[in-house]
Structure formats: structure tokens, C-alpha cells
Amino acid sequence: MELQNFIGGAFVPSDSQKTFAKISPFDGTELARVTASDAMDVIKAIQSAKKAAPVMKDMPLSDRASLLLKLASALEEKSDDCAYQEALHQGLPQSFVLEHSLRPAIRILKEVAGSLNQPLSAQVLPQPVGLVGIIASWNLSLLLVIERLAPALAAGNACVVKISELSPITAQILGEALQKAEVPAGAVSLLQGDAEVGKVVAGHPSIHAVTAVGKTSTMEQIAKAGLSQFKKLQLAGSVKNSSVVLSGTDFQAQMAEILKSFLVGQGQLCWNSSRLFLLESMSADFIEAMKTYLDKLEPLMDPKGTSPWTPLITSARREELQKKVQEGKVEHGKVLSGGDSGPGPGFHMKPVMMLDLPNCSVLQQDELQGPLFLMTPVKYQHEILKWANTSYLAQSAVVWGPQEKLGKVASQLDCAQVWLNQWQPNSLNNVFGFKQSSFGNPDQAWSGTFYSDVKILTGTL
Known part of the structure; x- marks a missing residue:
């Protein structure tokens, strides 16, 4: 053909x-x-x-x-x-x-x-x-x-x-x-x-x-x-999209939906999230639930499958990701899960979840173009907005939480589109991004x- x-x-x-x-x-x-x-x-x-x-x-x-x-x-x-x-x-x-x-x-x-x-x-x-x-x-x-x-x-x-x-x-x-x-x-x-x-x-x-x-x-x-x-x-x-999990979120029940914005397209869609912010008070339980979910997840091996863990498009992207993971480790980021190849060919690299990378890190500011996702626990809710809005890139964000908390956070995020308790790419017409x-x-x-x-x-x- x-x-x-x-x-x-x-x-x-x-x-x-x-x-x-x-x-x-x-x-x-x-x-x-x-x-x-x-x-x-x-x-x-x-x-x-x-x-x-x-x-x-x-x-x-x-x-x-x-x-x-x-x-x-x-x-x-x-x-x-x-x-x-x-x-x-x-x-x-x-x-x-x-x-x-x-x-x-x-x-x-x-x-x-x-x-x-x-x-x-x-x-x-x-x-x-x-x-x-x-x-x-x-x-x-x-x-x-x-x-x-x-x-x-x-x-x-x-x-x-x-x-x-x-x-x-x-x-x-x-x-x-x-x-x-x-x-x-x-x-x-x-x-x-x-x-x-x-x-x-x-x-x-x-x-x-x-x-x-x-x-x-x-x-x-x-x-x-x-x-x-x-x-x-x-x-x-380029984009630098954030996912925000507020206190009161039933993340145990919603984990599959919360991680979908990271896993489908593995950070290479312009609607993907690359950073996840949450409160320190809930981070230990969230990380445990997340690792449990990811450990059981198999890669998508066929378009007719349903797994959100999709393969990388090129081997070059895979090599770039490995370099970025090493950069993150040098800056004292901790790898929570992923980084190794899953079953099948090398295209199926497990998504890497990294914790505690400094907010001044280049990886926190630049587009990553691959399945490297940065988790940042903070003490207070206003810090989520501070660090989420620091990047010079902005297109969309997802906010998860009780209905009464969503509006305040969504209104203060610097981006062109915010999804509330869902991730639905292209639910609206073409969105022109904020900032650079x-x-x-x-x-x-x-x-x-x-x-x-x-x-x-x-x-x-």
C-alpha cells in the first residue's frame, strides 16, 4: 500500500x-x-x-x-x-x-x-x-x-x-x-x-x-x-496542561478517569495533562491507589482495545523520554512507577509518574512530549494555582473535586479551557491557547x- x-x-x-x-x-x-x-x-x-x-x-x-x-x-x-x-x-x-x-x-x-x-x-x-x-x-x-x-x-x-x-x-x-x-x-x-x-x-x-x-x-x-x-x-x-485533584475527591472511584488525561496519547496529545497537583494531606493515599491501578494496567495492543495506556509513536520519542527521566532524577525527582517496557515491542513504554520535582525545574515548565507525568503535592490549595500558573505555556486543565470547590479554582487557572470532573478533548470547537x-x-x-x-x-x- x-x-x-x-x-x-x-x-x-x-x-x-x-x-x-x-x-x-x-x-x-x-x-x-x-x-x-x-x-x-x-x-x-x-x-x-x-x-x-x-x-x-x-x-x-x-x-x-x-x-x-x-x-x-x-x-x-x-x-x-x-x-x-x-x-x-x-x-x-x-x-x-x-x-x-x-x-x-x-x-x-x-x-x-x-x-x-x-x-x-x-x-x-x-x-x-x-x-x-x-x-x-x-x-x-x-x-x-x-x-x-x-x-x-x-x-x-x-x-x-x-x-x-x-x-x-x-x-x-x-x-x-x-x-x-x-x-x-x-x-x-x-x-x-x-x-x-x-x-x-x-x-x-x-x-x-x-x-x-x-x-x-x-x-x-x-x-x-x-x-x-x-x-x-x-x-x-506547545502546551503544559495541569490536572488538579481537590480535597473531597473520591479518587479511589475516579482513578481511571483522573489518569485518562495522562495515559490516552501518553502525553503527546495537545489536550494531555502533564502535571498533577494535589494536597499533601491526601497524597499518600492517592499515590497508593494510583500505583495499584497502574500496576494492573496493560498496554493497548490493538485499536479495538479499551486500555488507556497507549503506545509511543516513534522510538526516538522513547529515547527522549529516557533522557528526561534522568534529568528529573538529577533534580531529585522520585520515580513512583513506570519507565520500563511493557509486554510486546518497545513502543509500549510504561508511563513514568515522577514525584517532588522542583517547580523551578525545566521539566516543570517545558512541554514534555511523552509519557512523563509530574506529581506535585502542596500544603495549601492556593499553592496549586500558583505553580499551575507559573508555566509560560497554557492550553487546558482538568479539575476534580466537590461541586462547591470547582468554580473558584477553575476561574483562577490561566488556560483557555477547563474541564470539571471530566476530560473531554474537543468537547468545544478549536481552542486557541493562552500565553505562549x-x-x-x-x-x-x-x-x-x-x-x-x-x-x-x-x-x-
């Missing part, structure tokens, strides 16, 4: 004829050969997008709405299979991908289609910016692309999308849906390849706006490529200032 680029409404290989292997995160076998794009593929995609741009611009709003609904229908028809394929490539449970990627993506397409039928002010005339570059990370990547693709198409733009090399199946899934929905050829191009391809997309002068999500180093490259031309940028980068987790124009509406160039009419029509 070869997973190819999608350009001009068709699946095509790169002229370079180069490919790379997509390895299963479950057992290390080869899932597919993947087209390795280069700069010429980006140019072909842009040429195709330029031909489609006038078609999209002149398309009536009602036809754009119909196009998005047909795309939603195409994904809905094969949602179970699409969820399985993404889960297989991303090392996640199929049920999780279905609930938190496929279904939200379909909902967003329908909602954006509905918004096209809402009247705009007579003084506001949104016009498409032209060509939009979309660059997405691997985790739940279909959703990450659709969150950006739906408003871009609604605004009448053509899009060049760089798919993560860690989830190349997303291009196949989306390309087939685009064909089924009869989206105009060239309106959406999907490119396989590594981060260098995304950098070329971001830096090409024909791309007028770039929206991307990924790790800090990738976002830095995209920012440098786009800022030199003063392009519109919308970048969602995001950069650029946060407007996500199709008629707003990112996906459209907005003209204001002054006077009487």
Missing part, C-alpha cells in the same frame, strides 16, 4: 519517487509506504490551488454550505472505518478517535455550513484571502485539519494542507471524502512529507495565510517563514479577519 499526495482532485506520487515507511505504533510492522514530497510537489499543489481559487471565490454561499455538508456526509458514511484507520496509525483506541476526532470533525463541517446561512451586516463584506496553508500535527489529525479547513473553504479560499508524516492515512481518508463530495479539483491539496514540506508551504509567497498546530520547534520554523512576508499567521504550539501556547490572529470564524479579508462599508447603501 502506498499513501500518496492528493493534488488536483486525484491521488498522485511525488516526481521524486521517494517514499518512507509508516510503522505501526502497536507492533512495529510496516503499515504503508508514503510519498515523500519535496518543493516541486508544493509548487504543483499551489498551481492547482490557483486554478481553483477563482471557482471558490465566485461560488455562492449556499453552494459552499452544500459542499461542506456533502463532505460531512462522506466522512459520516465511513466514520467507523476512518476512525479505525486513524487509530491504527496514531496508536490510539478506535472508540476514542471516533468520539474525539471523527464525530467532532463532522459536527464542525455541519456547523460551519449552517453559519453560511446566517445574515451578515450590510456594512461588512468578507472576501477570501486566496490560498491558505494548513499544517497539522499527527494527534487526531483529521479533526485538526477540519477545524481549519471548514472555515477556510466557507470563506471561499483554496487550501494547501501538509499532513503529518506520523499520520499519513489522514490524507487518504480526507482525499477520498473530497472526491465523494465533489469538491472542485485543486480547492484542497494534501501533501505528505516531513516538517520541511510544511516550511516550504509556509514560506511560499502565493500562500497568503498559514494556520498550523504542532510542537514549538515546528511552529518556530513556520513563524520565521511566514513573518518575513507579513503573512496572516494562526499558530497553536499560541501566536497570531485567533479569529476562527469564516467571515472573520483570518480566513477572510474584511471590507467595511461606511455610509448609507
Whole structure:
């Protein structure tokens, strides 16, 4: 099986004829050969997008709405299979991908289609910016692309999308849906390849706006490529999410749910928690209950399984994690559990729970990008807020506790979204992070200032 680029409404290989292997995160076998794009593929995609741009611009709003609904229908028809394929490539449970990627993506397409039928002010005339570059990370990547693709198409733009090399199946899934929905050829191009391809997309002068999500180093490259031309940028980068367990929480009964935000995706989803705060008075009992739960937990060996302990995506990430664990030990952090490989191939490294790492530690401040989770007991509740808010990164948080205590803590956490007694990624639309987790124009509406160039009419029509 070869997973190819999608350009001009068709699946095509790169002229370079180069490919790379997509390895299963479950057992290390080869899932597919993947087209390795280069700069010429980006140019072909842009040429195709330029031909489609006038078609999209002149398309009536009602036809754009119909196009998005047909795309939603195409994904809905094969949602179970699409969820399985993404889960297989991303090392996640199929049920999780279905609930938190496929279904939200379909909902967003329908909602954006509905918004096209809402009247705009007579003084506001949104016009498409032209060509939009979309660059997405691997985790739940279909959703990450659709969150950006739906408003871009609604605004009448053509899009060049760089798919993560860690989830190349997303291009196949989306390309087939685009064909089924009869989206105009060239309106959406999907490119396989590594981060260098995304950098070329971001830096090409024909791309007028770039929206991307990924790790800090990738976002830095995209920012440098786009800022030199003063392009519109919308970048969602690294995160440092916290989970807070308040006194009065029945953590014995809720342990599986509390640890889910750490275990599903093993710290590599942008919604994962990487730090857990709780009071010293409850820490001993919590640690005992947590270790009991983790000791019995088996890794996810198949997308149809239900274990929240999911495998790492690359062996390189595993090596990076081991280095970070050693850094933590040097700073007097104590490993409570994990660190060794579970049954099966080396992809299944047990998540590492580390205790008492100093709050000034680099590991406490930077994104970890792996299953290393830091537990910090504090004496008083206000210290939880102090240390949780110290990081320069902020996207989301989870707070566990009695109903009467949740509001005060949630209101004082510096982040874009707080879940109360649950962890539900993508329960809302795309969340733009706080602090240095995001950069650029946060407007996500199709008629707003990112996906459209907005003209204001002054006077009487």
C-alpha cells in the first residue's frame, strides 16, 4: 500500500519517487509506504490551488454550505472505518478517535455550513484571502485539519494542507471524502512529507495565510517563514496542561478517569495533562491507589482495545523520554512507577509518574512530549494555582473535586479551557491557547479577519 499526495482532485506520487515507511505504533510492522514530497510537489499543489481559487471565490454561499455538508456526509458514511484507520496509525483506541476526532470533525463541517446561512451586516463584506496553508500535527489529525479547513473553504479560499508524516492515512481518508463530495479539483491539496514540506508551504509567497498546530520547534520554523512576508499567521504550539485533584475527591472511584488525561496519547496529545497537583494531606493515599491501578494496567495492543495506556509513536520519542527521566532524577525527582517496557515491542513504554520535582525545574515548565507525568503535592490549595500558573505555556486543565470547590479554582487557572470532573478533548470547537501556547490572529470564524479579508462599508447603501 502506498499513501500518496492528493493534488488536483486525484491521488498522485511525488516526481521524486521517494517514499518512507509508516510503522505501526502497536507492533512495529510496516503499515504503508508514503510519498515523500519535496518543493516541486508544493509548487504543483499551489498551481492547482490557483486554478481553483477563482471557482471558490465566485461560488455562492449556499453552494459552499452544500459542499461542506456533502463532505460531512462522506466522512459520516465511513466514520467507523476512518476512525479505525486513524487509530491504527496514531496508536490510539478506535472508540476514542471516533468520539474525539471523527464525530467532532463532522459536527464542525455541519456547523460551519449552517453559519453560511446566517445574515451578515450590510456594512461588512468578507472576501477570501486566496490560498491558505494548513499544517497539522499527527494527534487526531483529521479533526485538526477540519477545524481549519471548514472555515477556510466557507470563506471561499483554496487550501494547501501538509499532513503529518506520523499520520499519513489522514490524507487518504480526507482525499477520498473530497472526491465523494465533489469538491472542485485543486480547492484542497494534501501533501505528505516531513516538517520541511510544511516550511516550504509556509514560506511560499502565493500562500497568503498559514494556520498550523504542532510542537514549538515546528511552529518556530513556520513563524520565521511566514513573518518575513507579513503573512496572516494562526499558530497553536506547545502546551503544559495541569490536572488538579481537590480535597473531597473520591479518587479511589475516579482513578481511571483522573489518569485518562495522562495515559490516552501518553502525553503527546495537545489536550494531555502533564502535571498533577494535589494536597499533601491526601497524597499518600492517592499515590497508593494510583500505583495499584497502574500496576494492573496493560498496554493497548490493538485499536479495538479499551486500555488507556497507549503506545509511543516513534522510538526516538522513547529515547527522549529516557533522557528526561534522568534529568528529573538529577533534580531529585522520585520515580513512583513506570519507565520500563511493557509486554510486546518497545513502543509500549510504561508511563513514568515522577514525584517532588522542583517547580523551578525545566521539566516543570517545558512541554514534555511523552509519557512523563509530574506529581506535585502542596500544603495549601492556593499553592496549586500558583505553580499551575507559573508555566509560560497554557492550553487546558482538568479539575476534580466537590461541586462547591470547582468554580473558584477553575476561574483562577490561566488556560483557555477547563474541564470539571471530566476530560473531554474537543468537547468545544478549536481552542486557541493562552500565553505562549499560541501566536497570531485567533479569529476562527469564516467571515472573520483570518480566513477572510474584511471590507467595511461606511455610509448609507
